[in-house]
Amino acid sequence: MEALLQHFHEAVITETDVEQLKKLILQLAFQGKLIRKDQNDEPVSLLFTRILEERQRLIKEKKIKKEKPLPPISLEEMPYLLPTGWEWERIGNVVKVISGYAFKSGDFSDSDGIKSIKITNIGVGNFVFGTTANLPKEFIHEYKEYLVFENDILIALTRPYIKDGLKVCLCPKSYNQTLLNQRVASLRGLFSGVLNEYVFYYFNSPIVLDYVKNYSRTMNQPNLSINSLKRLPIPLPSYETQVRVSNRIKELFAICDSLKEEIKQKEQSSSIMNKSIFKRIEDYNNPSQIQDLQLVVENIKHFCNTKEDIELLRKSILSLAIQGKLIKQVPTDEPVTVLLKKIKEEKEKLIKEKKIKKEKEFPQITDEEKPFELPPGWEWTRLKEVTYNLGQKKPDKKFTYIDVGLINKEKGVISEGAQTNILLPEEAPSRARKIVKKGSVIYSTVRPYLLNIAIVNQDFKHEPIVSTAFAVLNTFNGIENKYLYYYLRSQPFIDYVEGMMVGMAYPAINEANFYKGCLPLPPTNEQKHIVEKVDQLMILCDQLEANIEQSKQEADKLMQAVLQEASSVKKEVLS
Template identity: 30%
Template sequence: MLADKLRKSVLQSAIQGKLTEQLATDDKVEDLLQAIEEEKELLIKEKKIKKQKPLPEITEDEIPFAIPENWKWVRLGEIGIWEAGTTPSRSKSEYYINGKIPWVKTGDLTDSILKSVTENITQLALEETSLKIKPVGSVLIAMYGATIGKVSILGIEATTNQACCACVTYKNIYNKYIFYYLISQRDNLKKMGAGGAQPNISREKIIKTIMPLPPLAEQKRIVEKLDNVLANIDELKASEEKLSILQKNFPDKLKKSILQSAIQGKLTEQLATDDKVEDLLQAIKEEKERLIKEKKIKKQKPLPEITEEEIPFEIPKNWRWVRLGALSSVITDGTHKTPNYVNKGIPFISVQNISSGKYKDTKLKYITEDEHKKLICRCKPEKGDILFCRIGTLGHPYIVDLDFEFSIFVSLGLIKLINKDINVYLKAYMDSPSFEWQINKVKVGGGTHTFKLNLKDIVNFLIPLPPLAEQKRIVEKLDKLLADIEELKI
């Protein structure tokens, strides 16, 4: 995102002295460093800190860029006292139960002022371990794992775990300048910690890291400028994220809108030359009666009349509302018993194989031919039939286009249409918000139970049925429009 690139650029400009004006009235940075040395000697004398080993001299090869004349390169160990914490034994519950002392873990760090933590320890843990309370204003940095380089400034007194290093800065070092500098170096810090199963940057690596140090007044000007500029960049990032969500969701919303328009007859022209839809329905009725007479399908229970209250929207004059059961010879589902799977055999298809609207053999399972023969006595999917998800992700129709036999699990429903020429239009309807609305009215489950559709409800679903010629025009229009929408996806 542009905001992220801009943030990195602004932080880099700041630590190179390019974001603010250098003023001749600023104190010399050498005086600042001398004051630090004097403060350090006093703390050692008072036994508040131990004398440290001298840090290595900074070489020319280490310096990555030029800085203003009145700045100096220093190591982070020169500007503050860096200490990591520890994790009190988890086996001693008295270290944690009813604890009131904030204990910072790396997951608590948020690149901002830290005012709350997810866990506390007790006074006993503080007394019996090496933990120390860090004062408000301490700069924290994560040293281990995926959070390497995450930082915060303590807004409360707190202790830290061993993966979190805390810096108490010396006088004349502005903690927020260190905070911003560490953020600017996050990528470099991650590289320093790379290479292990559990990457870490260690306290030793941190204190040896070099930093460009301006005079205190310049540190404050840099921070003030960054506070202002980065706040604006945060607003830009929020806007970018909203735009990204809109761009991501727009194609799907547009697709649903177009599908809804299509099944309401608003996408194509109604032609007087089309056959009457009653003729299509009569032909379906006669074919169903023939199949019943020849005992190829069972006689169905009469479907309830469609009432005015059920009709969700108006349709063109030459369309009719019908129930799905009136268009189908069979609406059923797959086997309710989990079969014995084999390495090779007849494909056994479930939701994951067709939920995209196309067949995918991902994680495909197989059953024996003998078991398949038992299952097809009840449910035999064939080319042109419609499969749909009836457990879990509901709806998601797929028109069977496979040249091999297969069986299906109970998670899939099967619709065998009397006239298979209807199937492509019906699939488009089943993809529409109107069909989804009917699903949501009758689906059962929720909470800890998986949603499912009962077959008796699906039979009664309403379908807005146009003449066949109009169905073909709708499908042709949708094919073109939906292909264009796919190209919009990012």
């Protein structure tokens, strides 16, 4: 605990860290490390004597049944040794444990009756309210031994734990005097020397979770037997100490909750601020776009604290890049109109040589299709006007098949696994048809929002053939394929594609609409400079993301180290 207090702000930085801290508090509490020993407390042996006397009285009054005595706790069963004045005892010896009754499905109805508690009501630390299934009113007398009362501790016996923790909660006031269904157990304090709140906190501790995991029978799903539950060891001090431990837990949990809320509000405020500034950066009508980006870069630690923030920064960079706002224009660059004329001549030459097919021309771009104003020297053009594809073929020899699953969309490349995805012609899927070459840009038109886009940047021993799920773009001289790649990932083009998608289960954009998309085209030299600048900034983003991940890992390591330190008291005598 001292290590955590010394490095508090480094270790507890997320809501998950706060939950880990709560587990640590509970673990320390039931090791007797959260409070000082009070010499005036009565010996715990007197508590056990009173519990035994009360039990015998209740049996004599026929308020509880006499049960087979539980065996003493062996040293091997003790998770750790306790401080002086504390003793291990079986939970079944200090509270009443009831297992639910297997009511028939026909007993339940929506009509008025007695509420029932089912396993679906038991959550991790909270009661799950849902559709109420009632039992006949007369069952309250017939099955009175299965009645549950407010603040009884409830625990699921089938699949008693999930990733979030142990499924244990308190019975709420609205379910007072209800009937307990099968595979749920209730624990009720009957003895004056056992504090219900103390027991409930204990059941939320990692100690009980570990016990349940160890003693749950696992076939298809874990099951905890009622006998194993009764045999659970619980560390018991005097009643006065139970009260002080519970109060200390409550006090520290209040601090944790306050800290969690502080972290949550900070994250929300940060998120709102970040989304606002990045929205401004992507606003085409904002004259201060580049100044806003500069503000983010100069205060990067404040604006980019999460991977989501970094992703917003990447989007902003691309948005500014394809608007021509990341670099200065050079007046001496060859105008794009000249470049487009050269591309037209090159295209006619390829058609004449029958290397590509002549295709129907698209109409002129209207002002409504232009999402923003371009810098001087740039031109709007359609994708089809500056790219071409090599057509399709049915494989007739061994080939390398590239499907959507082989795209590394984060890096924009084809995964190394493609090199070994070699197929014979007779093994070719019906979708293996499109021809590509080194330098081709491929774009998945099926579920395009996943951004499965890549540049074919490697050589293949066997001819590469890609799936018909891809649109293939080969660039003419003067068009940088990396500039085209970045544009296809930018928000303006994403917005265009989303407006053209059709389908529900597998939304897609057809190729005619895809190639009809508009491209803001700068001069060739400017394309190169934009790509260089974006490459540099994307490397910066990658480094920032790596730093965030490293900081998170360091915080996680510190938290785990503290938890391990707390666990090291096992088998030590605490005094």
